[in-house]
Amino acid sequence: MSISYLSDRALPPSYYEASAGKRVDYPTLAGSVDCDVCVAGGGLAGLHTALNLAEQGLRVVLLEAHRVGWGASGRNGGHVIPEFACGMKTLEDALGNDAAQRCWTLAQEGAERVRQRIATFGIDCDYRVGHIEAAVTPRHAGHLREWQERAGRLYDRKYRYIDRAEMRQFVGSDRYHGGLLDSTGGHLHPLRFTLGMARALTATGGMIFENSAVQSWQDGATVAVRAGGGEIRAKTLVLACNVGMESIAGSEPQRLARRILPVGTWIIATAPLADALADELLPTRAAVADNRVVLDYFRLSADNRMVFGGGCSYLGEGTPAGFAESLRNGMIKVFPQLARTPIDFQWGGVIDISMTRAPDFGRLKNASGKPGNVYYAQGFSGSGLVATAAAGRVLAEAVTGDSANLDMFMRLTNLPFPGGPMLRGPLTAAGMLWARLRDQF
Numbered sequence: 001m002s003i004s005y006l007s008d009r010a011l012p013p014s015y016y017e018a019s020a021g022k023r024v025d026y027p028t029l030a031g032s033v034d035c036d037v038c039v040a041g042g043g044l045a046g047l048h049t050a051l052n053l054a055e056q057g058l059r060v061v062l063l064e065a066h067r068v069g070w071g072a073s074g075r076n077g078g079h080v081i082p083e084f085a086c087g088m089k090t091l092e093d094a095l096g097n098d099a100a101q102r103c104w105t106l107a108q109e110g111a112e113r114v115r116q117r118i119a120t121f122g123i124d125c126d127y128r129v130g131h132i133e134a135a136v137t138p139r140h141a142g143h144l145r146e147w148q149e150r151a152g153r154l155y156d157r158k159y160r161y162i163d164r165a166e167m168r169q170f171v172g173s174d175r176y177h178g179g180l181l182d183s184t185g186g187h188l189h190p191l192r193f194t195l196g197m198a199r200a201l202t203a204t205g206g207m208i209f210e211n212s213a214v215q216s217w218q219d220g221a222t223v224a225v226r227a228g229g230g231e232i233r234a235k236t237l238v239l240a241c242n243v244g245m246e247s248i249a250g251s252e253p254q255r256l257a258r259r260i261l262p263v264g265t266w267i268i269a270t271a272p273l274a275d276a277l278a279d280e281l282l283p284t285r286a287a288v289a290d291n292r293v294v295l296d297y298f299r300l301s302a303d304n305r306m307v308f309g310g311g312c313s314y315l316g317e318g319t320p321a322g323f324a325e326s327l328r329n330g331m332i333k334v335f336p337q338l339a340r341t342p343i344d345f346q347w348g349g350v351i352d353i354s355m356t357r358a359p360d361f362g363r364l365k366n367a368s369g370k371p372g373n374v375y376y377a378q379g380f381s382g383s384g385l386v387a388t389a390a391a392g393r394v395l396a397e398a399v400t401g402d403s404a405n406l407d408m409f410m411r412l413t414n415l416p417f418p419g420g421p422m423l424r425g426p427l428t429a430a431g432m433l434w435a436r437l438r439d440q441f
């Protein structure tokens with residue numbers, strides 16, 4: 001079974017939808033439009049790429065199957081973490097230390113780019129500084145210490161280590177054995193950020209079409225892209241569809257889709273908390289995520305709701321029954337103080353995990369086996385708020401003739417998931433069950 005990604009009923013509406021404010025309606029594609037670059041996907045990967053290119057004067061058209069921000073970018077936890085999901089060790093082993101350094105720098109610049117976009121375009125998305133990675137066992141606290149030492153030595157990053165005794169000054173809970181405070185991370189309202197990026201794109205000359213799913217493309221000197229009720233003729237096509245790649249006809253999108261497993265993940269938001277309780281639970285307002293494989297992550301929204309996420313589903317379509325209750329239990333384990341607080345919203349989204357959780361960015365070959373004019377970015381693996389900004393830079397550079405960074409990412413080997421569409425979910429679920437058991441101790 002695969003997740004029917006393009007079906008609205010698979011995903012319930014979020015707190016972010018309810019608090020996004022007035023949104024712009026973009027038209028559906030009809031007729032034929034010529035442009036320099038066509039971008040498929042109105043999430044942050046597509047928007048960062050499109051905006052970077054529009055700023056250089058290129059004629060850019062972005063196509064979104066639903067509404068802008070409908071996918072993971074408008075539904076996520078809002079944690080801004082300047083890293084790739086796979087962690088630095090995976091990148092060092094696959095690419096060597098110099099290239100890993102380059103990836104690290106791109107991630108730091110990605111976080112900076114998010115802050116710059118907010119400032120330059122006046123995007124009202126409640127950005128707050130501060131992110132804490134927390135440890136639920138002494139063994140996990142040891143991993144934080146090791147990473148703090150390596151990050152200081154190899155990447156010149158000075159995290160502040162918070163020991164168990166100090167932890168209550170940051171998180172009003174007895175659950176944690178330590179934490180790493182990252183002042184370059186933070187959190188934001190992801191849908192408002194995404195919608196703000198879309199407004200920035202049109203203000204910079206880009207065009208957006210909603211309800212205009214890319215159905216197929218025909219490669220050649222120009223790429224003919226069939227979408228919505230029309231066609232785009234572009235010099236270059238960029239695919240930034242997250243798990244939507246499998247919705248596009250053709251052997252190449254299907255080949256790319258096999259390198260990705262769609263995984264459901266879930267969030268609840270409580271009713272607004274009184275200021276005194278909010279101050280007790282997260283006194284500095286930093287966002288918190290623990291460092292287990294299947295983690296809890298939480299933060300306070302600007303209106304003092306506890307926005308608490310976690311859990312994964314691999315085995316089927318739509319929202320698993322009882323996910324909100326299970327998340328609420330997880331939240332009360334961290335904060336028994338919230339046992340009587342109502343849950344106002346519950347929702348989820350789909351992340352695009354790759355086998356090693358490493359990014360999967362690249363350029364397809366044309367019919368003669370040479371580098372062609374179709375690029376893609378996928379495999380953000382659940383940590384994409386910053387990595388999509390890095391992808392947007394790398395893809396825009398490559399489209400305009402500097403492919404050094406993209407060539408580096410293309411050296412990462414992203415293999416197809418074993419088991420095909422039917423078995424890849426169950427096989428991964430079995431592996432994750434083992435990882436979860438190990439994480440208990």
Ligand SMILES: Cc1cc2nc3c(=O)[nH]c(=O)nc-3n(C[C@H](O)[C@H](O)[C@H](O)COP(=O)(O)OP(=O)(O)OC[C@H]3O[C@@H](n4cnc5c(N)ncnc54)[C@H](O)[C@@H]3O)c2cc1C
Binds near residue numbers: 070
């Ligand atoms: C519940 C949840 C919590 C998360 N929490 C965090 C977090 O706290 N921090 C963090 O860094 N990351 C988090 N992530 C991951 C992060 O949201 C994603 O990695 C990131 O948003 C991916 O951006 P994207 O643009 O690649 O994908 P998306 O935002 O999914 O955008 C892809 C878009 O492409 C569109 N599309 C699909 N197929 C087609 C087609 N054929 N034609 C046209 N358009 C198409 C989709 O409708 C969608 O809007 C979370 C994800 C989820 C689901």
